[in-house]
Amino acid sequence: GENVEQHPSTLSVQEGDSAVIKCTYSDSASNYFPWYKQELGKRPQLIIDIRSNVGEKKDQRIAVTLNKTAKHFSLHITETQPEDSAVYFCAAIAYGQNFVFGPGTRLSVLP
């Protein structure tokens, strides 16, 4: 089955700097890769996603890149703000299969 690894497990950045979180997956059939943000005590919420036929997607300060050959995808947050502090999860899924999440990255944006 699919296995998703995520690094780093914790990340601290200064406000205004960029943050990058990387994930790798094992199943070449996976074709949908979402990223979720979870604030303390809240539900996970989708922030951006990418499909296997696209190499990069951007939404304001957030971008995701996908390298299908290397089986890895990354989340990029620019101009970080204190409200970006949260736990971020990547995930991968192939059609008809189960969703597999990475273990999460705790991002702290320091003022």
Add this chain to the structure above:
Amino acid sequence: EAQVTQNPRYLITVTGKKLTVTCSQNMNHEYMSWYRQDPGLGLRQIYYSMNVEVTDKGDVPEGYKVSRKEKRNFPLILESPSPNQTSLYFCASSRSGEQPQHFGDGTRLSIL
């Protein structure tokens, strides 16, 4: 308002006492799933359902049952709960498996 509703939000119970966590969505989604969240392990899928009367095991199905008799409901059943099932549980739904999932607010279960 589009939402996924889980009940109860909190439950403390004892080993072996059967319990059910309900999940209902009002978005006419076909795909529903249950996750448990434990520190350091992220979200692990317990069961998922791609449509009515169709359910499949996720990564950690042992000790759990589900049913999907109606499109909107996907209850999680613990027939004989044990302390290792103490966790935070989330229900989620989406139009299909490869679509953004909408999560409920979570159910914190403590099995003593």
